[in-house]
Amino acid sequence: MDFKSIKDNLLKALAGEHFRVSTISTERVPLLTDEIASLYDKGDLNGKLYHFYLKRFDRSAALKLPGAKYLIIVAIPQLKEEVEFKSNGVKFFLPVPPTYNYRVDETVSRILRSHLQDRGYRICKARIPLKLAAARSGLARYGRSNISFIEGLGSYYRLVAFYTDFPGFDDQWCKPLMVEKCETCTACLKRCPTQAISKDRFLILADRCLTFLNESKEDFPEWLDNNIHHSLIGCLRCQEVCPLNKPFKNQKIKKRSFSESETGELLAANAHVAPRESVASKLDRLGLKDDLYIVSRNLKEYLHRLE
Template sequence: MKSPADYSLLIKEKAKELGFMHCGISKAGFLEEEAPRLEKWLKSGFHGEMGYMENHFDKRLDPTKLVPGAKSVVSLTYNYFPKQQQREDSFKISKYAYGKDYHFIIKDKLKEFFQWIHQEIGEIDGRVFVDSAPVLERAWAAKSGIGWIGKNANLLTKQVGSFYFLSELIIDLELAPDGPTTDHCGKCTACIDACPTQAIESERVINGSKCISYATIELKNQIPSSFNNHMEDWMFGCDICQDVCPWNRFSKPHQQPEFMANDAILNYSKKEWTELTQELFSEIFRKSPVKRTKYAGLMRNIEKLNQSRS
């Protein structure tokens, strides 16, 4: 019978084979340090209209309540940094949304991973997660040593920066846990200084209701006037706090064909985006994360940007 350390090694080797950049392991249990932070963040109203963030408070902090019998959290990262980026004089889309929706692509890999665990290790119970359930992904990834949570509240890794997706396997198999790494932000405040809406309230605390990503994706009503002239041409999401992070100079282009951007995303001008039709929207963003904002939402964002320019 193999030891928890043996199983951990097997799982990490398989993660690499499936194309994941990093694999870190934590013992499943209550995230004691995160509880007061989450409670304070919610009480401050920093989640804006994201009411779902108030749900399942206990499950967010303790995966054993989400997956009964869970013993280990396997945290994984998957690169999405693009080789090509949009033309300079365009309305901008966050890099994570250049290609097909990551939820489906990574979930398929996790299902394959889980099936492999069943075949190679045994009848293990658990669940797979890709940004779709009450899991504090960054906290678990940091606990497993993949990286540290930076001042912009993103997970940062020295070798590759932060342009990657997070996902998890929460399983009832005991594994050898990894320890956390150290913080390497130092005195740098590049992300705080660069945020045009001052959404970074303090180190690692984001006021979501001030964030351009929130305004262009999560917000269903009209974008408040406080965003006027501060959206920096972002029509879906925002990468500013990542683009200015010194650690992202180490980002390397992904090798996933499904994440490749189509020509329209890379080459459309502001005029072409302004004249976008529902038919073209459906064609360009078929199976894309941008579908989440819908045609009406994207055109609302573009209209707001054009108002700022006039």
């Protein structure tokens, strides 16, 4: 099969799952990583943010996949998942925002394997600044909230990227753009419960972002108002208030419910006591199997709010 047919068939299969796709040359990978590192060097990024999340981005595609030619960037539409809990006879729901459930990456991987790997090309998951890659390849545009947006999906999608040595793609490199409507809208800025989005700075103040705080194992800072917790992990406020997300914001998948005893186990979880299989497998299905401590701590924090 010629390059064009392989590429067209692959793109068709990904589009069949409603995934959006772009490709760039792997020569761009160091540029992406350097762009982030230079922000840190200039003092524009919080040290913890850089060391915990950003420092480990791939410096070169070849180190991961020798002979890699292209980076395939995929946006996977994803809705929030509403999770039911029960404590002291009271039922309550907490959402898991879109993008935490990484299990869907396997669908992308399966499609790439059947269209590329089965024809002798290799693929390998990439660890890169995904928003920047999506914006630099024209797949997405930045919003004022600093999340990226795609026409028809809002910001409710998960990004994932793979390297391949298949030579038949295009280098879709361009200047990152901002969503035009964000130029005159301040909805996310006003709604952010911790003032992490500011008028005079495009980048968010990551160390103020509720997500940064509740994804971390560290204690919450003194200044954080406990009443603002509303998700099992992360935060939904800047996305839910965004006019571009209006069609999607009330759509949710109600997937898991934890019984009273399972909720109790989650609340009591610690590093020494593994939860029973049913609890572990429900966390796994939510894409949170490695986040037991954080889920437990966040759940407790939310319950304090109800007291």
